[in-house]
Amino acid sequence: MKDSVLIIHPRDNVAVALLAMNAGDTVTANGIEPFKTLDEIPASHKIALRDISIGEEIIKYGETVAVSTQMIKKGQWVHTHNLESKRWKNE
Amino acid sequence: MNDITGYIRKNGSVGIRNHVLIIPTVSCVNGVINRISREVPEAVCAPHAHGCGRGGLRDIEILFRILSGLVHHPNVGGVVLIGLGCEVSNTTWLLPLIHDAGKPIEVFNVQTDGGSIETSRKGIAAARRMLADIGCQSRVTVLWDKILIAMECGGSDAMSGVTANVAIGAVSDWLVEKGATVIFGENTEMIGTTHILTRRAKDEQVAEQIEQMITRAEKLTQDVMGERASLVISPGNMDGGMSTIAEKSMGCIFKGGTTTINQVVDYGQAPSEHGLILQDGPGYDGDSMAGLAASGSQLMFFSTGRGNPVGFPAMPVIKVASNTKIYEAMKDDMDVNSGVLVEGRPLNQLRDQMIDLMIRVINGENTKAEVNGMEVLTFMTVQPPF
Numbered sequence: 202m203k204d205s206v207l208i209i210h211p212r213d214n215v216a217v218a219l220l221a222m223n224a225g226d227t228v229t230a231n232g233i234e235p236f237k238t239l240d241e242i243p244a245s246h247k248i249a250l251r252d253i254s255i256g257e258e259i260i261k262y263g264e265t266v267a268v269s270t271q272m273i274k275k276g277q278w279v280h281t282h283n284l285e286s287k288r289w290k291n292e
Numbered sequence: 293m294n295d296i297t298g299y300i301r302k303n304g305s306v307g308i309r310n311h312v313l314i315i316p317t318v319s320c321v322n323g324v325i326n327r328i329s330r331e332v333p334e335a336v337c338a339p340h341a342h343g344c345g346r347g348g349l350r351d352i353e354i355l356f357r358i359l360s361g362l363v364h365h366p367n368v369g370g371v372v373l374i375g376l377g378c379e380v381s382n383t384t385w386l387l388p389l390i391h392d393a394g395k396p397i398e399v400f401n402v403q404t405d406g407g408s409i410e411t412s413r414k415g416i417a418a419a420r421r422m423l424a425d426i427g428c429q430s431r432v433t434v435l436w437d438k439i440l441i442a443m444e445c446g447g448s449d450a451m452s453g454v455t456a457n458v459a460i461g462a463v464s465d466w467l468v469e470k471g472a473t474v475i476f477g478e479n480t481e482m483i484g485t486t487h488i489l490t491r492r493a494k495d496e497q498v499a500e501q502i503e504q505m506i507t508r509a510e511k512l513t514q515d516v517m518g519e520r521a522s523l524v525i526s527p528g529n530m531d532g533g534m535s536t537i538a539e540k541s542m543g544c545i546f547k548g549g550t551t552t553i554n555q556v557v558d559y560g561q562a563p564s565e566h567g568l569i570l571q572d573g574p575g576y577d578g579d580s581m582a583g584l585a586a587s588g589s590q591l592m593f594f595s596t597g598r599g600n601p602v603g604f605p606a607m608p609v610i611k612v613a614s615n616t617k618i619y620e621a622m623k624d625d626m627d628v629n630s631g632v633l634v635e636g637r638p639l640n641q642l643r644d645q646m647i648d649l650m651i652r653v654i655n656g657e658n659t660k661a662e663v664n665g666m667e668v669l670t671f672m673t674v675q676p677p678f
Contacts, residue, residue: 213509244533264542279535
C-alpha cells in the first residue's frame with residue numbers, strides 16, 4: 202500500500218500528508234504501525250505521529266519548528282491553531 | 293562505481309568541464325561577446341549587466357570578486373576577457389586578481405584594440421586558438437575532496453521542502469560523508485532558524501557568524517519590505533501547510549543536509565574548509581547562483597516546484613522538480629522528478645538515483661540546462677546605480 206504521509210527525519214513527531222485525508226483515514230508510512238487520522242488533513246500539512254503535550258516542541262526535519270499551545274493527540278492536524286512560533290509569537 | 297573524473301588545473305583545482313569562457317568586464321561590450329558567441333558557439337559566453345555605474349565599496353568588492361571568481365572557475369580551461377577601457381572593473385585593475393588562475397587568459401580592450409568589430413575579430417581568433425589548445429587535455433580520476441557542490445532552490449512550491457529539498461539534503465549528507473564540500477546560500481531563507489543553525493556550527497566563531505548573517509538578512513528584509521516583511525511567511529505558505537517561519541526556512545535549508553556547519557563565507561568567496569559551508573548570499577536565484585559559482589562550485593543541484601529552467605555559464609545545474617506535474621509539464625528542463633516520493637518511492641532509492649546522475653554529470657553527461665543553453669549571468673548589487 203502507498204504511504205499516505207512522509208516522515209522526514211527519525212526524530213520528528215509530525216509527518217507530512219502526501220495527500221488530502223479525511224478524519225478516520227488510515228495513516229501509513231515506512232517504519233510505523235498504521236493509525237487513524239482524527240481530523241481532516243490537507244495535502245502537505247502536518248499530522249501528529251504521537252501525543253504532544255502543551256508546550257512541547259514540534260519537531261520536523263529533526264529540528265524544533267514550533268511549540269504546541271494545546272494538547273495534541275496522535276492523528277490530529279498540527280497547524281497554526283494548536284502551535285506557536287518559538288521565534289515570532291505574532292506570525 | 294563512484295569513480296569521478298575531471299581536468300586538473302595548474303593551481304590544483306579540478307574542473308568537471310573544460311570550457312573556454314568569453315566574458316566582458318562591463319555591459320557596454322556585451323555586443324562584442326554576442327558577436328564572438330555567434331562565430332564560436334562552442335565557447336561559453338557570459339554577457340552581464342554590470343561593471344560600472346556603482347561607486348559603493350561593497351558593490352565594487354562584489355564586482356571584482358565575481359568576475360575574478362568566474363575566471364578562476366575550475367570548469368573553465370581558458371578565458372577571453374573583453375574590456376572597454378574606462379570602466380570600474382577595467383582589465384588593468386582586474387588582471388592582478390586573475391594572473392594566478394593557472395589557465396590561458398587573453399585580454400582585449402575595445403578602446404585600444406581597434407573598436408568593437410576589430411576586437412570581436414581578435415576575440416574570435418583567440419577563442420578558437422584556446423579551444424584547440426585545451427582540446428588535447430584529458431580527464432583523470434579525481435578525489436571527492438576536490439569537489440564543491442552548490443545547493444539552490446528557486447520557484448519553490450509547498451512540496452519543495454517536502455520532496456526536492458529533502459532528497460537534495462540526503463545527497464548533501466552523502467557528499468560530506470565522501471569528503472566533498474557542499475555549499476548553500478540564500479540567507480533570507482535562513483530567517484527563523486538561528487537557534488537551529490548555530491547549534492550545528494563547528495565552533496563558537498562560526499555560530500556567531502551565522503547569527504550575524506541571519507540578523508542582517510532579517511533587518512534587510514524589514515528595511516526593504518517594511519510592513520510586508522511578515523509576508524516572508526505568506527498566507528499562501530500557510531495554506532501549503534507551513535505554520536512558522538522556522539518551518540518554512542527549514543524546508544529550504546534542509547537541502548544542505550544535517551551535518552556540522554564548518555564555515556560561513558561571504559558572497560562569492562571560496563571556502564577554505566570541507567564539509568558543509570554557508571554562503572552569506574541573497575535569495576534571488578540568479579544572484580545566488582553567481583555567488584555560489586564564483587566560490588568555485590563545479591556543479592549545482594536546483595530544486596523547483598513552479599518550474600525554473602535557469603542554468604549558469606560553465607557550471608552544470610541539475611534541476612530537481614518537486615512534483616510530478618511540473619516534471620511532466622517541463623520534461624525538457626527537469627533532470628529529476630522528486631515527486632515520486634509522494635507516489636511511494638523510498639527516499640533512499642531517489643537519493644541513489646540522484647547520486648548516480650550526479651556522478652554521470654561530473655563525468656561529462658550534460659544536464660538539461662546545459663543542453664538547452666539556459667545559462668545567464670547576473671549578480672548581487674547593494675546600491676542603486678548612479
